[in-house]
Amino acid sequence: MTNQTLFQPYTLGSITLANRIVMAPLTRNRASTGLVPSELAATYYAQRATAGLLITEATQISAQAQGYQDTPGIYTHAQIEGWRKVTDAVHAEGGRIFVQLWHVGRVSHVDLQPDGAAPVAPSAIRAETKTFVNNGFSDVSEPRALETEEIKQIIDDFRQAAANAIAAGFDGVEIHGANGYLLEQFLKDGANQRTDIYGGSIENRARLLLEVTAAVTGEIGAERTGVRISPVSPANAITSSDPQGQYDYLVDQLNTLGIVYLHVVEGATGGPRDAVPFDYDSLRRRFKNTYIGNNGYDLALAAAQLAEGKADLFAFGRPFIANPDLVERLKKDAPLAAFIPETLYGGGAEGYTDYPPL
Template sequence: MTKDLFTPLQLGRLQLPNRILMAPLTRNRAARPGNVPHALNALYYAQRATAGLIITEASPISPTAHGYPATPGIHGAEQVAGWRLVTDAVHEKGGRIYIQLWHVGRISHPSLQPDGALPVAPSAIRPEGQAFTYEGLQDFVTPRALETSEIPALLEDYRNAAKNAFSAGFDGVEIHGANGYLLDQFLRDRSNHRTDAYGGTIENRSRLLREVTAAVSEEIGPDRVGVRISPINPFNDIADSNPQALFEHVAEELSPLGLAYLHVMEGGIGAGESGPTFDFAALRRKFNGNYVANAGYDKVRANAAIADGKADAIAFGVPYIANPDLVERYARNAALNEPDPNTFYGGDEKGYTDYPTL
């Protein structure tokens, strides 16, 4: 039987009714103070509950993990209670939902850090570009290199975030190892100039991602854990001298852990952004588990990828912003709503919960 987007899929502990996943999408609409999810966020996710799986917007694992205004955390009791509103609303609609665990690393600003501290990173290398702050765009600063002795506490932050996600009613978690944030910064030789066990060789630079994944898996079970990577995405001034070797190693290392899936961004975030040519089929071969593909897929391309065995499921980002009923629209070959980029980040219900369904 030929598989397509509407073929059910066993993803870890979950039986998905379809292979249309909602990709993580930062929307900057958490309540302040406290970066707490609230009723509007619950409505937004519940509207999209027909997805095979919702992966939430990235959620900082600790106070120092924040790098943008109004992003909902998963490190405090109030945030856990706020996320419970979201998971209850999605589950009431029959949906399934994972939370994406996030540490931004150097992609932050002292104004977003506790006591105005410097952001942390693998090495004290300032990224090109500007931080989004409550006072508007500000140049990135040179971050502080994490001490080797601080790594165990960082692992504990990830473990606690996974525990909190469980308390908040999530079906699982996705570890954000992509898009130039902390774990990706450790992976890449452009941003990681360390000389300890977490720097230098590909094995060493992959160590933190592996240790984080193992800690989170130990906490909630590996079949409730996914990992997201973005081998050729240049976003946030990230690059590596040999991404093919690096990410084949990452896929190989994660493979025996028994994870729910590996989520691979097969391009860049911005329109027309792309890095070097890359053999994604090699990752598919190296990772023994569900392979979720993402970046620029439409229905036709997605169905072809699943039918050809190139992916087990497809995560859709921007289409889900404007089409809460994306599953129904794809099932009926209906036209899609056009998204309004002016309302992607921050604001109220406009461009968030007011897109029409069929």
């Protein structure tokens, strides 16, 4: 395959993507009052709608699911209506868009939780990481372990959020099972020391993510459901004693559920691709639908991985921030603009919707 194959249409479930370039989820902390997507969000995503698929910034499934200041939700009527403006704008430009559904678990702060409650987690183990709260970065708060009976509500919150996403006009949803957030906290034994049916064995630790996925696919269909994982990323101080065994099992089960794509962070999120040995080809062989490769991709790497059949779609994150026309720049092998670090989180149009195209 040549580089041009990256820019040809691709069938994802029941929809056709204009190309194989995906905009990865990018938290920008710009939600307005009530954690509703800002008016600028519709412009921001529409500017980038030439990507084959847009995946939104991580979006809370409930008030309890929030871990960072000014991140949007999809659990109130106002939030659904706010997202409808985004999806309408993207579709008007011919784009396709999935929303990433998120519960942060222990990566939160009491100032962001309803009634100042402790964040929830599989076990009462505080993460050695920080969150963005009160206009700055602070250590996350000590979490409490979820009671077994409480987990049913979290599963239902994901299901309802998926239904809300379809009501808001999204083409589908991505379940966030990566980067040290709640679903990955259950997966990995560095954060999960439970002794009930959600802890202990590989099978038990995978149970929550699989039950969430089954609930979501049952609500909106497997052809509109993707899952993101990060097998070896240390993001948010998450650790695992056996990532290969854990993820080989997980992907076998996700394949059985028939989800439309598997989105894999290869290596350390935003860092080295090969910091920890891991056989991604094993996941690729096990998963029969679309595989999205993520982390450190440029044009040459994407083309090489596509030619070798190692992935079907390729997610680009930070390059999309300063390059709303990233697809066109990649097609022309044009230089990429650099983003302004000071404007990544919070603020208004500056560093958000004011980056010019070629």
